[in-house]
Amino acid sequence: MADTTDLKELTREQLAAWLEQKGMRPFRAAQILKWVYIRQADSFSQMTDLRKDVRELLSLEFSIDRLKREGLEVSKDGSQKFLFGLKDGRTIESVLIPERGHYTLCVSTQVGCAQNCRFCLTATGGFERNLSRGEIIAQVRDCLTLAPPDRPLRNIVFMGMGEPLANYRNLVEALSVITDHDCGLKFAHRRVTVSTAGLVPRMADLGRDTKVNLAVSLNATDDATRSRLMPINNTYPLAALLEACRSFPLPSGRKITFEYILLKGINDTLTDARRLGRLLAPIRSKINLIPFNPTAGSPFEATDEAQLLAFQEILLQRHYTVVIRRSKGQDISAACGQLKARHCETRAAAGS
Ligand code: SAH
Secondary structure, three states: OOOOEEHHHOOHHHHHHHHHHOOOOOOHHHHHHHHHHHOOOOOHHHOOOOOHHHHHHHHHHEEOOOOEEEEEEEOOOOOEEEEEEOOOOOEEEEEEEEEOOEEEEEOOOEEEOOOOOOOOHHHHHOEEEEOOHHHHHHHHHHHHOOOOOOOOEEEEEEOOOOOHHHHHHHHHHHHHHHOOOOOOOOOOHHHEEEEEOOOHHHHHHHHHHOOOEEEEEOOOOOHHHHHHHOOHHHHOOHHHHHHHHHOOOOOOOOOEEEEEEEEOOOOOOHHHHHHHHHHHOOOOEEEEEEEOOOOOOOOOOEOOHHHHHHHHHHHHHOOOEEEEOOOOOHHHOOOOOHHHHHHHHHHHHOOO
């Protein structure tokens, strides 16, 4: 088992080429992938429409892995936060969030993160490594069966640990499986959202390579504040970021989502609200205002409710769609990176 490759690491073309090399018909690839993604098979022995010798050959070389569940916290509001163990012993988080009539899954793309955003807990652990395409797909595949039939998993947001666009190739390969209606996980493109801290050159690539939704973590309306909160702004300042948004090829009827964490006294003045309205005017956009989720040791505080509403009101007057994204699962270390951080603390305390 130790030296088998997780089948999810292979593209359909790679699997077809492998089959051909072994003297099998390449169309078997689609048949096998349907077993993996649609019928959720855990072993090749389940694939009863394949010849036994083919199944044996496959199982000598490949496995169909699931993530190891190392932690689960369930919030009063129904959010389930999973800590998943990877083959190399590292861990990532995925969060299953209940919405009206369906679930949304928040997935990770890296172990840790290199962006170093000052308000984000994931940043404190530093960057460890990119997730493979199979590890990204696995979060969705494993969580798909956890949602009940009357409340299916319908939306995927790449807002977990890591900067998705900094792991571009694996992200795009995973997206193609997630949105493959023939032998993949069958999510509609408009049900999938990739969130970026603003890796400008990759935004154009994403618009060219996929038709999923784009979200941008904006979080400030001037370069000095944004650079202070998000070091990536030193490389790709606001003008470049907003230009990349303006030229992003949006399918008709779609908008770019701008996320804006409100930090008391830092980026939450009414001047900021007006400036935000001006900055986004040339872009088809909607705005998510995110009350800051305080983390231990953080120098920031959440904006008061009255200020939050006043900030929203200014944008509503300018006819923006503005949603206050009350973070779910406040009681279960909800902010990005918190479950992992807590798990590590517990481990450290236990001396392991
Ligand atoms: N790197 C990507 C995706 C991961 S962050 C990005 O930056 O978009 C996903 C979202 O969580 C971002 O909008 C980020 O601003 C937000 N976030 C991070 N820490 C937070 C906290 N403590 N409270 C509220 N939102 C937070």
